[in-house]
Amino acid sequence: MTAEVNDALEWKGMMAEKWNGKSVYQLNQKKERINNLDAAIGELSRLRHEAESAYLEELGRIIERDPGSIRVGNWECEKSPNKRCIYNMAIAEYDECLFCGGPAERK
Numbered sequence: 001m002t003a004e005v006n007d008a009l010e011w012k013g014m015m016a017e018k019w020n021g022k023s024v025y026q027l028n029q030k031k032e033r034i035n036n037l038d039a040a041i042g043e044l045s046r047l048r049h050e051a052e053s054a055y056l057e058e059l060g061r062i063i064e065r066d067p068g069s070i071r072v073g074n075w076e077c078e079k080s081p082n083k084r085c086i087y088n089m090a091i092a093e094y095d096e097c098l099f100c101g102g103p104a105e106r107k
């Protein structure tokens, strides 16, 4: 049996599948769409994580810090290269922006 014949038989089987006499084909198609979107969201999330890591690598290179030791805050900071306060996460008690000295509660 060729793959095409197999696919055609599977499609006929899906079309014929019924619940209380009603076709569930459209229902299954809609569920498959949700599953495909979930897979796409997972892939986008992975790509987003990669982009974030690349961004922190580049920022770390510019400010000469280990990218794993820094955290970018949400506060605007005129003195930092990305215009956001940046904190040193390597030292727990060091809770001021590396550039403007802004306090920890901004993190």
Ligand SMILES: [Zn+2]
Residues within 6 Å of the ligand: 076, 077, 078, 079, 080, 084, 085, 086, 097, 098, 099, 100, 101, 102
């Ligand atoms: Zn700052």
